[in-house]
Amino acid sequence: MAVWKDEFMNQICILCVDDEPEVLEAIERDLRVFDDIFPVELAASAEEARKICSTIDGREDRLGVIVCDHLMPGETGVELLASLDVIPGAESARKVLLTGQAGHEDTIEAINRAGLDYYISKPWKGEHLQEVVRKLLTQYVLDQSSDPMSFMSVLDAGMIADAIHKKGMASDF
Amino acid sequence: MAFMPKIGMVLGLLGLLLPWWVSIDGLSSEGARTLGVFIFAAIFWMTEPVPIYATSLLVILLQVFTLSSAGFFQSETGGTLPPYGSFYASLASPIIVLFLGGFSLASAAVKVGLDLNLTRWLLRPFGQAPSAILFGLMLATAMLSAFMSNTATTAMMMTVILPMVSVLDKTDPFRKALALSVPFAANLGGIATPIGTPPNAIALAALNQLGVKISFTTWMLLAVPLVVVMLLICWQVLLKLFPPQSKTVSLKLDGKFATHHAALLTYLIFGGTVLLWVTEKLHGIPSSMVAFLPVALLPALNVLQKKEIRNFPWEVLWLVAGGISLGVSLKENGVADWMLTRVSMDALGPVGAMMGFCLLGYIVANLVSNTVSASILIPLVIGFASGIQMAEADLTRNVVLIGIIVSFSMTLPISTPPNAIGMSSGLIDTKDMMKAGLIVGLVGGLMLIACALFYWPLFL
Numbered sequence A: 001m002a003v004w005k006d007e008f009m010n011q012i013c014i015l016c017v018d019d020e021p022e023v024l025e026a027i028e029r030d031l032r033v034f035d036d037i038f039p040v041e042l043a044a045s046a047e048e049a050r051k052i053c054s055t056i057d058g059r060e061d062r063l064g065v066i067v068c069d070h071l072m073p074g075e076t077g078v079e080l081l082a083s084l085d086v087i088p089g090a091e092s093a094r095k096v097l098l099t100g101q102a103g104h105e106d107t108i109e110a111i112n113r114a115g116l117d118y119y120i121s122k123p124w125k126g127e128h129l130q131e132v133v134r135k136l137l138t139q140y141v142l143d144q145s146s147d148p149m150s151f152m153s154v155l156d157a158g159m160i161a162d163a164i165h166k167k168g169m170a171s172d173f
Numbered sequence B: 001m002a003f004m005p006k007i008g009m010v011l012g013l014l015g016l017l018l019p020w021w022v023s024i025d026g027l028s029s030e031g032a033r034t035l036g037v038f039i040f041a042a043i044f045w046m047t048e049p050v051p052i053y054a055t056s057l058l059v060i061l062l063q064v065f066t067l068s069s070a071g072f073f074q075s076e077t078g079g080t081l082p083p084y085g086s087f088y089a090s091l092a093s094p095i096i097v098l099f100l101g102g103f104s105l106a107s108a109a110v111k112v113g114l115d116l117n118l119t120r121w122l123l124r125p126f127g128q129a130p131s132a133i134l135f136g137l138m139l140a141t142a143m144l145s146a147f148m149s150n151t152a153t154t155a156m157m158m159t160v161i162l163p164m165v166s167v168l169d170k171t172d173p174f175r176k177a178l179a180l181s182v183p184f185a186a187n188l189g190g191i192a193t194p195i196g197t198p199p200n201a202i203a204l205a206a207l208n209q210l211g212v213k214i215s216f217t218t219w220m221l222l223a224v225p226l227v228v229v230m231l232l233i234c235w236q237v238l239l240k241l242f243p244p245q246s247k248t249v250s251l252k253l254d255g256k257f258a259t260h261h262a263a264l265l266t267y268l269i270f271g272g273t274v275l276l277w278v279t280e281k282l283h284g285i286p287s288s289m290v291a292f293l294p295v296a297l298l299p300a301l302n303v304l305q306k307k308e309i310r311n312f313p314w315e316v317l318w319l320v321a322g323g324i325s326l327g328v329s330l331k332e333n334g335v336a337d338w339m340l341t342r343v344s345m346d347a348l349g350p351v352g353a354m355m356g357f358c359l360l361g362y363i364v365a366n367l368v369s370n371t372v373s374a375s376i377l378i379p380l381v382i383g384f385a386s387g388i389q390m391a392e393a394d395l396t397r398n399v400v401l402i403g404i405i406v407s408f409s410m411t412l413p414i415s416t417p418p419n420a421i422g423m424s425s426g427l428i429d430t431k432d433m434m435k436a437g438l439i440v441g442l443v444g445g446l447m448l449i450a451c452a453l454f455y456w457p458l459f460l
Helices: A021-032 A048-059 A077-086 A104-114 A127-144 A157-167 B002-020 B029-047 B052-066 B084-092 B094-114 B114-128 B128-144 B150-167 B174-189 B200-211 B216-241 B260-280 B292-300 B306-310 B314-332 B335-342 B346-367 B370-385 B392-408 B417-424 B429-459
Strands: A012-017 A040-043 A062-068 A094-099 A119-123
Touching: A012 A048, A012 A077, A012 B052, A021 A040, A021 A127, A040 A048, A048 B052, A048 B314, A062 A077, A062 A127, A062 B429, A077 A094, A077 A104, A094 A104, A104 A119, A104 B128, A127 A157, A157 B150, A157 B314, A157 B417, B002 B029, B029 B052, B029 B314, B029 B335, B029 B370, B029 B417, B052 B084, B052 B094, B052 B314, B084 B094, B094 B114, B094 B200, B094 B260, B094 B292, B094 B314, B094 B417, B114 B128, B114 B150, B114 B306, B128 B150, B128 B174, B150 B174, B174 B216, B174 B392, B174 B417, B174 B429, B200 B314, B200 B335, B200 B392, B216 B260, B216 B392, B216 B429, B260 B292, B292 B346, B335 B370, B335 B429, B346 B370, B346 B392, B346 B429, B370 B392, B392 B429, B417 B429
Parallel strands: A012 A040, A012 A062, A062 A094, A094 A119
Antiparallel strands: none
């Protein structure tokens, strides 16, 4: 067991993007439970979201989950999500589209081109959003983190314990 | 890098280079180099500037180049140094193969779901009363961790208890009992067999180097009664500290044993190997020979494939091998004897000194890896024993004692990986773990010493 853990571990962030301030505030409130461990960042537009992504990358943190509206002035949510793959630090982020106005075509586009992980339609329930983000963050740390165990108390503990068991993630010393 | 690893890096390297600058009274130059490697290993293992299995590999590397007959230096005393192959041999020593056998069985068991289904089956007779379920969980955990990795067993059992915990009232102290029972039972269960946990391997390998063979059966005769008693004590301690509020606990125990081809083969090989292991004393086939049955048969029958083989915890074998190879040099070059002439322990007497080692082992193992504690302390014990010309049977008992005492260290989340998993669940506070772990550990330590003094002499 490592007794002396590196104190400056890189953090995994959550990014919320919506052009309506009240909506953004509501999302932030729902996801506040994660903020201690997974800093929640807010952006009012796709452009701002990109800026935040580069700050996240700049401090060597990573983007774990993005929750994004579709129809916004300027670039749409789906376009932003589709381009995440090439944004440093955001390549592996799980993608949630949270929208009321996405049409059939946009939704297909989001799934096929942006590799959407989850679609939530507005209005949404706080608990549901929390549950979805928790699942996706769990998947993210199981894929990307070298120490998924440390996230057991905030994320889906059963899923993490199962992975430790099946994949032999923790050494016996 | 954090503070301790940095300090460890500097001190460890200084320790390694010490013999080149300072001539050490009473030690040949190869003895001094061995001492350097030992100090380096001890400090690196404890402070972890590099992962502990990497330290083990460095130990082998250093010995191959500085302490083998083909290395950079010749023996000063005119003797011959061991060939470098004898250091590599630690990577495939019988005890390592025994563990490899355990890994093969465990990997196949996980693949076909044997461990989980066995747990459910074992738990069925325990009904719905919280206290009975708690004991059932501990018994199942201990039985599995006796043959599989303590850590993997704990992780699996967490998936069994988390659904139970989620339906309990948030203020029910029993949640804590559940979350502590699994890691504690896994720590205890590891003691039960030679392959239960790596420190057992360190003890057995050290005894092998001394020419003492302990059969699988004998180890179990020594350890199983202790484990059973400690499970009962631990169960009662947890019930007293965290009494259940609800009258019943629901437990989902559905799930059937798989019956496909690979599953059936796994049951057969698992059952057969374990049976041959525990009956070693009756038929006399060494457990390390038996261990190669699953190693060879499971891949041959296509139960284990490349993917599973790559997923074996190879780093555990490397860690243990480093400890074993260090033993080669320590024994050859008279370092152990030398250490003990520097430290006067005669005043304590053999029993007093052993209690001292036990206490030291307990404390150190609470702070660093159990395997590392055993790897550092067992050579010291052997040195001490030869210093006071201890009888072989006493020495054997003392080595086993140190191999086991480290498994009683379960006070802190960092004490063992199972503790870390229990803690990560977020259900317990550090002080809960400290309170329960301290009681179980100290009672266990005393029971162990009592065993060593009064019960083990029947077999050793």
